[in-house]
Amino acid sequence: MIYAYSIAATLLAYLLGSLSFAVIVSKSLGLQDPRSYGSKNPGATNVLRSGSKVAAVTTLFLDGLKGWLPVVLVKWFGADYGLGDGTVAAVGLAAFLGHLYPVFFQFKGGKGVATAAGVLLGISWILGLATLLTWLIVAYFSRYSSLASLAAAVFAPLYYLFGDRAAWYVDKIILMAMVLISALLIYRHRENINKLLKGTESKLGAAKAQGKKPG
Structure with missing residues (x-):
């Protein structure tokens, strides 16, 4: 019976992760589908290119929430059903995979940075905070969101x-x-890595800078 609970929790986590909030939020606010402009990535960073900070922040929060929620629910209530760390790992991974390969959106999802952060925060707020600080530090000094995400991905397991x-x-x-x-x-x-190596990757705030001309 324990295995049935674990499988059910993992499946539900995947389905939750499959909710592409970049698309859902954009449509609910009457914005263009984020898969049709910019990087075509259904994530908060690309939603920001629509010009709506509200949509971007909402997407970021909900994408993080869908990684955090399954993990903490299993941690809080899993013991009542015999669920342990194995199920915690399974639901976290399932929610992340749902974001990358969403069943509701033809298995074409985002890169998973916010959802991964949510999973880490669910496992331990200290671990999540340390990883988020790594992202912020690298992003601040390099001005590359992608490089910050790569650094956070490397350091999180460490x-x-x-x-x-x-x-x-x-x-x-x-x-x-x-x-x-x-x-x-x-x-x-991988595409961002190629652009970083070629020196063609966009920096944070680059779009705003392009719109300003030296006086």
């Missing part, structure tokens, strides 16, 4: 290992799920 016996006890299954999430994040940023 932070989890470094925190063993200090902030938490490392679970091998959760670690494996985190490594897989990080690997998929890097894979989904």
